[in-house]
Amino acid sequence: MTGIEKVSSLDGFFRSAGRAAIVSHVRPDGDAAGSSVALASYLRELRGIEASIVFPTPPPDSLDFITAGSGFTAASLDREGAERIIAGAELLICLDFNTLSRAEELESALRAFKGPRLLIDHHVSPEEEDFDLVISCTEVSSTCELLFSCLMQMPDVGGDAGKLPARCAEALMTGMTTDTNNFANSVFPSTLEMASALLSAGVDRDAIIDALFCRERENRLRAEGEMLSSLMKLTPEGAAVTVLPNSFFLRHGLNDSETEGFVNLPLAIGSVKLSILAREDGPLFRVSLRSKKGTSARLLAVESFHGGGHEQAAGGRLFIPGDIASADGAGEYVMKAAARFLQQQASAQDEN
Ligand SMILES: [Mn+2]
Incomplete structure (x- = not known):
């Protein structure tokens, strides 16, 4: 699904960065928040990278179970802080959007960023020219699924989902679940393989379903x-x-x-x-x-x-x-x- 060259070049970017900023789209949904938290957790725990998450606007409270403790910054609440994190990073990773304008008020900060800009996304027609590496596939359920497949190919994970940090695995399952509307749409064979691998790795899907669908007012x-x-x-x-x-x-x-x-x-x-x-x-x-x-x-x-x-x-x-x-x-x-x-x-x- 993702070319081996692209994955090894992603690995190369991870190897050469000490500080990374992870950015997703305005009004982050489960996939945006899930992929951001999952990547931050992987980079922090397995790569020793100081990874910060920046959203243009905060995720909804209903996703607190995923975002709590992730230390994200929302530009709509702290624009200076968000811009400082981006400017101070050595690597910028954009998740779950295909054009920088989807970051709305953060767009100018993303364009001004001097280091490498990477994109991992599943929307059609990404704006390739704005990025140094684009990992894009529309034949997946979600950015979480695409990220999962990238992480599984990393040398320190080596195809064993059990090596992913627990928080990372839980966040990946969450984003995939919301983007498929709980396995109702955009389900590919790879989607079910991912779900299977994450369940075997110990992800508590019952808890995720309860948090996502059974806590409404x-x-x-x-x-x-x-x-x-x-x-x-x-x-x-x-x-x-x-x-x-x-x-x-x-x-x-x-x-x-x-x-x-x-x-x-x-x-x-x-x-x-x-x-x-x-x-x-x-x-x-x-x-x-x-x-x-x-x-x-x-x-x-x-x-x-x-x-x-x-x-x-x-x-x-x-x-x-x-x-x-x-x-x-x-x-x-x-x-x-x-x-x-x-x-x-x-x-x-x-x-x-
Ligand atoms: Mn998505």
């Missing part, structure tokens, strides 16, 4: 109920469109990260090919897209939402006033974009 579930019963709209073409205004978050006392996963729910309906969720965030809407096989969430994200991502899971944005005159116009814009996209797709299929 009551109001989150009630908000999910309202979303399904009254906010989700279906189009005749097979799109489910949900707009979450600020008032929804206020009414249910939800924080930003608690609607994570809502976008997947409409795909349970047989006639739905595509689910789009737009949530108000200051002067814009953040848009999440999920699709079933045969429909490209990524293409619609590129065409209508200034975004991109994976074929079945993508994201983008909707700007006020660029795309819509006011927040009230979000629903109509998304409905029209989705209907047009699915109509085009249907007529393209008719022609074939």
Whole structure:
């Protein structure tokens, strides 16, 4: 899956660095936080490298079980500290994003970095020219899986997952589990091999599942109920469109990260090919897209939402006033974009 030359060059970078900065994308999810914590733990415990984690914004509290004790710095809370860590590192490793702009306010600090910049990521079309080494593969479930395969090939691990630090193994399993939506999507033979190796190495998957899926607050579930019963709209073409205004978050006392996963729910309906969720965030809407096989969430994200991502899971944005005159116009814009996209797709299929 990962070329031997690339892995040995990764090993070479690790050998020559005393201080490394690990950076992932804005609003880190399980894969971003998991891969960052896993790599930091490996570098610290097996390589003796002083590894620091920097996120543009902090991960959600629900990932505390992974990030606690990792000593991460969030640029949105401590920008100077974050920039100091990056400038002071000898090696920069970017995880789970394909373009430096996904680090948002840290982008300029990443561009100004003088040492080697490495990328380990599973999104399509990484910006190769910005990096000294790119380890990129889209035929994996997650960055955690790709990182796992790199670490397994390191001389000090030698294919034995039992040699990975416990924290590293647990973080890898966590990121893979969230990016596959608990083994529901993007599962490759290598994904199950990784899970098997980590279980044999002693990772407590029951504890991870409990931490990820069984510690929600009551109001989150009630908000999910309202979303399904009254906010989700279906189009005749097979799109489910949900707009979450600020008032929804206020009414249910939800924080930003608690609607994570809502976008997947409409795909349970047989006639739905595509689910789009737009949530108000200051002067814009953040848009999440999920699709079933045969429909490209990524293409619609590129065409209508200034975004991109994976074929079945993508994201983008909707700007006020660029795309819509006011927040009230979000629903109509998304409905029209989705209907047009699915109509085009249907007529393209008719022609074939
Ligand atoms: Mn990922």
